[in-house]
Amino acid sequence: MYKIVKREELTTNIYLMDVEAKRVARACLPGQFVIVRMDEEGERIPLTICDYDREKGTVTIVFQCVGAATKMMADLQEGDFFHDFVGPLGCASELVNETPEELKKKRILFVAGGVGAAPVYPQVKWLHENGVAADVIVGSKTKDLLILEKEMEAVAGNLYVTTDDGSYGRSGMVTQTIKDLVAEGKEYDVCIAIGPMIMMKFVCLLTKELNIPTIVSLNPIMVDGTGMCGACRVTVDGKVKFACVDGPEFDGHAVNFDEAMRRQQMYKTAEGRAMLKLEEGDTHHGNCGNCGN
Amino acid sequence: MDILTKVPVREQDAKERATNFEEVCLGYNKEEAMSEASRCINCKNAQCIKGCPVAIDIPAFIEQVKNGNIEEAYQVISQSSALPAVCGRVCPQESQCEGKCIRGIKGDPISIGKLERFVADWARENGIKPEGAKEKKGKKVAVIGSGPAGLTCAGDLAKMGYEVTIFEALHEPGGVLVYGIPEFRLPKQDVVAKEIENVKSLGVKIETNVVVGKSVTIDELIGEEGFDAVFIGSGAGLPKFMGIPGENANGVFSANEYLTRSNLMKAFDKNSNTPIMESRKVAVVGGGNVAMDAARTALRLGAEVHIVYRRSEEELPARVEEIHHAKEEGIIFDLLTNPTEILADEKGWVTGMKCIRMELGEPDESGRRRPVEVPGSEFTMELDTVIMSLGTSPNPLISSTTEGLETNKWKCIVAEEENGQTSKEGVYAGGDAVTGAATVILAMGAGKAAAKGIDEYLSGK
Numbered sequence: 001m002y003k004i005v006k007r008e009e010l011t012t013n014i015y016l017m018d019v020e021a022k023r024v025a026r027a028c029l030p031g032q033f034v035i036v037r038m039d040e041e042g043e044r045i046p047l048t049i050c051d052y053d054r055e056k057g058t059v060t061i062v063f064q065c066v067g068a069a070t071k072m073m074a075d076l077q078e079g080d081f082f083h084d085f086v087g088p089l090g091c092a093s094e095l096v097n098e099t100p101e102e103l104k105k106k107r108i109l110f111v112a113g114g115v116g117a118a119p120v121y122p123q124v125k126w127l128h129e130n131g132v133a134a135d136v137i138v139g140s141k142t143k144d145l146l147i148l149e150k151e152m153e154a155v156a157g158n159l160y161v162t163t164d165d166g167s168y169g170r171s172g173m174v175t176q177t178i179k180d181l182v183a184e185g186k187e188y189d190v191c192i193a194i195g196p197m198i199m200m201k202f203v204c205l206l207t208k209e210l211n212i213p214t215i216v217s218l219n220p221i222m223v224d225g226t227g228m229c230g231a232c233r234v235t236v237d238g239k240v241k242f243a244c245v246d247g248p249e250f251d252g253h254a255v256n257f258d259e260a261m262r263r264q265q266m267y268k269t270a271e272g273r274a275m276l277k278l279e280e281g282d283t284h285h286g287n288c289g290n291c292g293n
Numbered sequence: 294m295d296i297l298t299k300v301p302v303r304e305q306d307a308k309e310r311a312t313n314f315e316e317v318c319l320g321y322n323k324e325e326a327m328s329e330a331s332r333c334i335n336c337k338n339a340q341c342i343k344g345c346p347v348a349i350d351i352p353a354f355i356e357q358v359k360n361g362n363i364e365e366a367y368q369v370i371s372q373s374s375a376l377p378a379v380c381g382r383v384c385p386q387e388s389q390c391e392g393k394c395i396r397g398i399k400g401d402p403i404s405i406g407k408l409e410r411f412v413a414d415w416a417r418e419n420g421i422k423p424e425g426a427k428e429k430k431g432k433k434v435a436v437i438g439s440g441p442a443g444l445t446c447a448g449d450l451a452k453m454g455y456e457v458t459i460f461e462a463l464h465e466p467g468g469v470l471v472y473g474i475p476e477f478r479l480p481k482q483d484v485v486a487k488e489i490e491n492v493k494s495l496g497v498k499i500e501t502n503v504v505v506g507k508s509v510t511i512d513e514l515i516g517e518e519g520f521d522a523v524f525i526g527s528g529a530g531l532p533k534f535m536g537i538p539g540e541n542a543n544g545v546f547s548a549n550e551y552l553t554r555s556n557l558m559k560a561f562d563k564n565s566n567t568p569i570m571e572s573r574k575v576a577v578v579g580g581g582n583v584a585m586d587a588a589r590t591a592l593r594l595g596a597e598v599h600i601v602y603r604r605s606e607e608e609l610p611a612r613v614e615e616i617h618h619a620k621e622e623g624i625i626f627d628l629l630t631n632p633t634e635i636l637a638d639e640k641g642w643v644t645g646m647k648c649i650r651m652e653l654g655e656p657d658e659s660g661r662r663r664p665v666e667v668p669g670s671e672f673t674m675e676l677d678t679v680i681m682s683l684g685t686s687p688n689p690l691i692s693s694t695t696e697g698l699e700t701n702k703w704k705c706i707v708a709e710e711e712n713g714q715t716s717k718e719g720v721y722a723g724g725d726a727v728t729g730a731a732t733v734i735l736a737m738g739a740g741k742a743a744a745k746g747i748d749e750y751l752s753g754k
Contacts, residue, residue: 226462226690228528231550240541262641263543263641
């Protein structure tokens with residue numbers, strides 16, 4: 001059992017939790033993820049690691065309520081427990097394998113969309129601790145959904161906040177900010193983009209044009225997270241990769257995003273049913289004689 | 294009674310069981326078991342023992358059953374096997390103990406598997422536990438993986454007096470016994486969980502949610518956590534796919550994923566939070582035990598199910614009993630058939646599979662006749678789900694994070710067959726991580742050999 005020592009609602013429907021998990025806290029590196037399970041009947045839910053405290057033995061996770069499982073998870077309080085908390089899973093970000101000297105020579109741009117700010121944060125923080133300042137673009141739909149702004153400000157070289165509706169910071173999508181920065185004369189050697197699949201796809205289309213190598217972090221459907229099930233397979237450069245062991249970070253210019261987005265739809269009906277069940281009790285499963293199922 | 298014919302075992306009716314997840318085989322009762330045991334001629338030079346990868350003294354336990362001493366029979370078995378209730382259910386007896394039985398030359402061999410199962414179930418129902426160590430050795434062994442290899446190795450080492458901790462990557466111990474083999478063949482609560490309890494009762498600790506290679510490395514286990522030896526029983530690894538077009542369409546699963554959802558995550562149960570595809574027509578590609586398990590699971594979840602296998606019935610690698618049960622339940626076998634492409638609609642969902650008919654040519658290096666395509670025999674099956682059951686390739690998590698651990702050209706860990714020793718001092722390995730995907734009992738045999746190897750290593754230290 002893994003104790004929740006801190007719980008905070010960052011903004012509507014987005015929660016942050018510090019969880020006691022000594023082995024994970026000791027071993028994890030930026031770019032990796034964990035799988036959590038609420039209770040004995042719970043689904044295995046992959047979540048990116050937002051921060052960690054090796055001394056306290058805690059790991060910080062951030063999640064958005066998008067379905068029944070995350071909605072139930074949000075009801076957990078400080079002092080409650082996760083039944084399971086396993087990790088760190090996946091490969092660490094490539095950045096951590098480079099020396100600070102090499103990294104200081106690079107001009108690095110992070111692009112975070114929505115809850116994607118959570119997995120971007122530990123990478124920017126890690127660079128900051130190693131004396132490397134990176135530019136960070138954080139985009140959200142609207143001001144109220146923006147998360148980790150202060151935290152990011154403390155570790156980023158330059159922070160650019162943009163909202164789709166213009167309610168805060170710059171106005172427009174993250175791709176607009178990338179275009180603006182490049183037009184202002186900024187040059188980048190590498191871009192790391194993490195956010196909704198559709199955002200990563202469009203960032204990659206743009207950075208390909210701009211000739212900026214781009215790394216993305218994928219979060220496909222998975223079950224075990226150790227390579228055993230193959231649910232998380234993605235096509236990268238025409239080859240099948242397992243996001244849980246080969247990733248989660250990949251060369252964004254080589255990822256088949258259309259396929260990856262299609263595959264995320266696999267359990268939409270089941271997820272919808274689970275949500276309805278949570279909100280309204282059980283739902284229709286056919287055999288009523290009217291629906292033809 | 295006819296001495297040449299085995300006592301038939303009671304089974305759930307095929308029509309009824311095709312719609313539930315209850316166990317198919319109901320096993321012997323004491324009277325049936327004693328009657329079957331009385332057919333054993335107690336050979337002096339018992340061939341059956343030679344056919345058993347863990348060398349259970351089969352005639353000795355059957356002799357006890359014959360006389361009605363079931364507890365004594367259990368103690369005979371548990372000297373050699375940590376998981377008899379499992380083995381009695383899933384071992385390929387026809388090619389092992391029963392395959393060597395002298396009775397089998399003229400008539401049916403003794404139903405050794407069913408007798409083992411009866412003894413193990415009786416012991417469980419009567420609260421009989423295996424006997425633990427009398428003296429402690431004062432040395433610590435880490436076992437990676439709680440599948441059949443790890444449980445056997447841990448159980449044997451604990452009986453010798455070692456302090457053993459098993460590290461399991463998933464949230465529940467049992468490995469393939471829990472995520473792979475379905476409930477209707479191996480009940481999880483009544484059988485697997487109880488066998489694991491028995492291993493724990495010997496003093497073995499199990500820490501779940503630890504992915505060795507990620508959460509902690511083998512070098513850290515030896516260095517910082519003070520383990521004197523390590524056994525790697527991490528299992529088979531990553532599922533293989535065919536590499537044909539359309540394999541990433543929605544509705545194509547590895548058998549591992551499909552079975553893990555149903556078995557470990559209990560997706561077959563309406564109360565589970567984990568979803569599983571609601572299929573109408575399913576093709577399972579492959580002919581092994583895992584393919585049969587996936588097919589029979591899909592059938593129970595309400596689908597019409599086809600096994601698609603490129604060779605003929607004779608070459609099907611699955612246990613005879615599984616094939617027989619699958620047929621009884623209504624699985625359709627499309628043999629000498631090979632998929633060439635998976636078809637999908639514009640949204641990426643599976644609509645069908647293109648296949649080609651095969652015929653058998655000359656024997657290949659495996660000794661089986663090589664399947665060759667019949668020109669012009671292409672056809673399309675309409676489907677909404679394809680389950681690939683083609684075996685696995687080794688998981689790199691441990692080998693890539695352990696310096697000095699040798700792997701072979703297939704990326705399997707290299708280990709001595711007789712004692713499990715790897716190229717790294719104090720590190721032993723066995724089971725699918727070494728051999729590639731095989732059977733529960735072979736993994737147990739390897740776990741047993743490694744326990745002996747580790748004991749010899751630590752005794753000499």
